Amino acid sequence: MSKKITVFTLLICCLFVISGCGNKLKTYKVTGTVTYKGEPVNDASVTFSPKVEGKGDVAFSYTNDKGVYVLQTPQGKPGGGTTPGEYLVLISKAELVNVGQTGVDSTGNALFNQKVNLLLPPKYSGNESPFSATVTKDSRKNVFNFDLED
Numbered sequence: 001m002s003k004k005i006t007v008f009t010l011l012i013c014c015l016f017v018i019s020g021c022g023n024k025l026k027t028y029k030v031t032g033t034v035t036y037k038g039e040p041v042n043d044a045s046v047t048f049s050p051k052v053e054g055k056g057d058v059a060f061s062y063t064n065d066k067g068v069y070v071l072q073t074p075q076g077k078p079g080g081g082t083t084p085g086e087y088l089v090l091i092s093k094a095e096l097v098n099v100g101q102t103g104v105d106s107t108g109n110a111l112f113n114q115k116v117n118l119l120l121p122p123k124y125s126g127n128e129s130p131f132s133a134t135v136t137k138d139s140r141k142n143v144f145n146f147d148l149e150d
Contacts, residue, residue, distance in 0.1 A: 025057060029081040030071040030135055032144040033063075034091055036120060040067025041093060041148070044120065048087035048133060056085025056135070081142065087133050091146060092125035094118050124148055 030048070034041045043062055046069045050056035059082035061069035070079040098112035105111055124131065124146075133144045 025073060025076060025083055027057075027073060027076050027081040027083055028135060028137055028142055029079070029139040030059065030133075030142040030144065032069060032146065033067040034069065034146050034148065035067055036148040037150075038147070040065070041120070042067070044069075044091055044093040046071070046146075047090040048082055048135070049090060051086045051088055051132070056087055057083045059087075081139070082135055084135050084137055087135060088127070088129055089131035089133050089144070089146065090125050090129050091120065091131065091148065092118070092122075093120045120148055121150055 034044050034046060041063055042065045044067075046061045046063065048056075048059045048071060050058065057073045059071040059073045059076075061071045063069045071082050072078050072080045073082050076082075094116050096114045097117045099115050100113050101110050102113050103111045118125075123129065131146055133142075135142050
């Protein structure tokens with residue numbers, strides 16, 4: 001009888017592992033475009049941050065060469081979207097720029113001081129971003145386009 005209980009327990013444990021222990025988020029596809037001065041922005045970071053703690057899940061994406069993004073949560077599948085809720089939308093793009101050589105590493109490669117050069121206006125990347133979005137269970141309504149200006 002103990003073998004039957006052990007096998008049964010093992011099967012139940014396997015089912016929990018396969019199903020993700022019931023902690024899967026129910027997400028809905030969210031997509032859109034990012035443009036700056038009317039032109040698509042490639043490689044911009046798009047983050048949806050819940051306006052109210054516990055009412056939504058942070059989601060992120062990068063834009064492609066046409067400015068299109070498709071959100072996903074950190075624990076979700078690529079392009080899987082996010083949970084319903086009201087979100088602050090943060091958009092940024094930056095590059096590291098060498099600003100002077102500081103030395104040489106052990107293999108002879110030059111070492112540089114670097115600074116971050118923002119490629120989009122900073123007002124879109126902080127808590128004062130003018131952009132927000134309300135994600136719903138109806139994915140047809142979850143298309144959010146953002147046109148950035150100076």
